[in-house]
Amino acid sequence: MNHNIRVRFAPSPTGGLHLGGVRTVLFNYLFAKQQGGTFIVRIEDTDQGRWVPGAEEYILDTLEWCGLQPDESPRKEGPYGPYRQSERKPIYRKYAEELIANGYAYYAFDTPEELEAMREKYKSDSNPSPQYNQAIRGFMKNSLTLSPDEVAQLLAAKTPHVIRIKMPENETVHLVDMIRGEISFETNTVDDKVLLKADEMPTYHLAVVVDDYLMKISHAFRGEEWLPSAPVHVLLWKYLGWETAMPAWAHLPLILKPDGHGKLSKRDGDRLGFPVFAMNWTDPKTGETARGFKENGFLPQAFVNMLALLGWNPGSDQEIFSIEELLQVFNMNRVHKGGAKFDYEKAKWFNHEWIKRVPSSELVTHLTKVLEAEGINNHSAFPLETIINLVKERCTLLTDFMLQTSFFFQTPATIDIDSIKPKWNDAKNLFFVELIRNWQLTNTWNTDDLHHAFQELAAANDIKPGELMLPLRIMLVGGKFGPGVFEVAALIGKDESIHRIQRALAQLPHPHP
Numbered sequence: 001m002n003h004n005i006r007v008r009f010a011p012s013p014t015g016g017l018h019l020g021g022v023r024t025v026l027f028n029y030l031f032a033k034q035q036g037g038t039f040i041v042r043i044e045d046t047d048q049g050r051w052v053p054g055a056e057e058y059i060l061d062t063l064e065w066c067g068l069q070p071d072e073s074p075r076k077e078g079p080y081g082p083y084r085q086s087e088r089k090p091i092y093r094k095y096a097e098e099l100i101a102n103g104y105a106y107y108a109f110d111t112p113e114e115l116e117a118m119r120e121k122y123k124s125d126s127n128p129s130p131q132y133n134q135a136i137r138g139f140m141k142n143s144l145t146l147s148p149d150e151v152a153q154l155l156a157a158k159t160p161h162v163i164r165i166k167m168p169e170n171e172t173v174h175l176v177d178m179i180r181g182e183i184s185f186e187t188n189t190v191d192d193k194v195l196l197k198a199d200e201m202p203t204y205h206l207a208v209v210v211d212d213y214l215m216k217i218s219h220a221f222r223g224e225e226w227l228p229s230a231p232v233h234v235l236l237w238k239y240l241g242w243e244t245a246m247p248a249w250a251h252l253p254l255i256l257k258p259d260g261h262g263k264l265s266k267r268d269g270d271r272l273g274f275p276v277f278a279m280n281w282t283d284p285k286t287g288e289t290a291r292g293f294k295e296n297g298f299l300p301q302a303f304v305n306m307l308a309l310l311g312w313n314p315g316s317d318q319e320i321f322s323i324e325e326l327l328q329v330f331n332m333n334r335v336h337k338g339g340a341k342f343d344y345e346k347a348k349w350f351n352h353e354w355i356k357r358v359p360s361s362e363l364v365t366h367l368t369k370v371l372e373a374e375g376i377n378n379h380s381a382f383p384l385e386t387i388i389n390l391v392k393e394r395c396t397l398l399t400d401f402m403l404q405t406s407f408f409f410q411t412p413a414t415i416d417i418d419s420i421k422p423k424w425n426d427a428k429n430l431f432f433v434e435l436i437r438n439w440q441l442t443n444t445w446n447t448d449d450l451h452h453a454f455q456e457l458a459a460a461n462d463i464k465p466g467e468l469m470l471p472l473r474i475m476l477v478g479g480k481f482g483p484g485v486f487e488v489a490a491l492i493g494k495d496e497s498i499h500r501i502q503r504a505l506a507q508l509p510h511p512h513p
């Protein structure tokens, strides 16, 4: 165990986990595990207004489904808990006060109305939403403009207030990012972010720095959308006197819409008909469910494999990677900074490849779930592994197993008789009547013997076997699909096979006597 490597995934429980979130988890996980380090999940729930019931559970369940289990999390407390920021509330105020004492932050007593009035007053075409910043702070009600006595009185009277960072003027903040190299930010362009809110809860900016410090985080990987917040965080590390303990940063590239224009959003998924969440997510307010990769029939192995290649490349042509293989070859140096286009067809390709690779014994649980969801419960009477072996090449999604296997377990509700009719004739009818008789008498009910009997009978009737195969397939399976017909017949048994042929014959024209 390498105690120096500690990485964290720090989601806010505001809803379902977007595939970009899972990719962040994956890169954290791979980096930590490769080096014998610790992977931590910390729930950043200090913004009570955005807190959504069920989201934390959902996030932790998603990681379980993906097999990316944290070593420390709210479900598995470690030495640096609690792992939910709301439960750490008493920790943060002291750091905010310390920043004030050292001149890096200040109290702000402005009411919501005063803030609104400020925005109205300074609004212009070039600045449509003025921010509380260096230019404005001097005109507002805060401990920089009020006298120390006034501030002391307001505090003693428990006047609602926030604590804001005092962004320095005309400074350049430097940050070395593992993916982007050296990045610099001008402090004049960043507003005086709130650090502690009126309800005593820290904002994300303060909490993330304090917790990364207290939890001894060595590397912080997060989505590129957090880059604009980075200068605030770097300054806080410095102002709190922790600069030497600051984690190494990496801002992961965005996952883009399939056409490459802009960040992939849930709405793109709805519009283009693919999931963007890892698992189904039901919004507790609207009751609306957004589809997940899991419920769409993805194997976790495929989902994780696909995510690994969104923003990282192995430097070779290899595309299929198990998590064990990723642990061997993953390297942050090969994560690129440009956004990665999401391609659902490619995601399905990964799933197909994984369905073919995963041992059939492992697919049994998936298959039974798919079947039971459709009301098929008699599956235990069948050799499921054999059935999976027969059809898995034909399945791209786990849900495809329904179409590809349901005829084993139940007589097809309808059969595509219209595809048999055009080439149907008396000779074929006679053939199937004889086939029924032949199969009825046979004692050896297995694929080879059934096939053999079929061919001999076709030859005796002078009909090409090829002309009889499609009708037989449709009779047994219901349509023009499925694995080998004699394998199907062998598995569904004599009575059922004969019953299906008879049922089809009854729907086809009979010879005239």
Ligand code: GLU
Residues within 6 Å of the ligand: 009, 010, 011, 012, 044, 204, 208, 221, 222, 223, 226
């Ligand atoms: N709580 C932030 C989020 O929701 C975490 C950003 C970070 O990792 O610093 O993504």
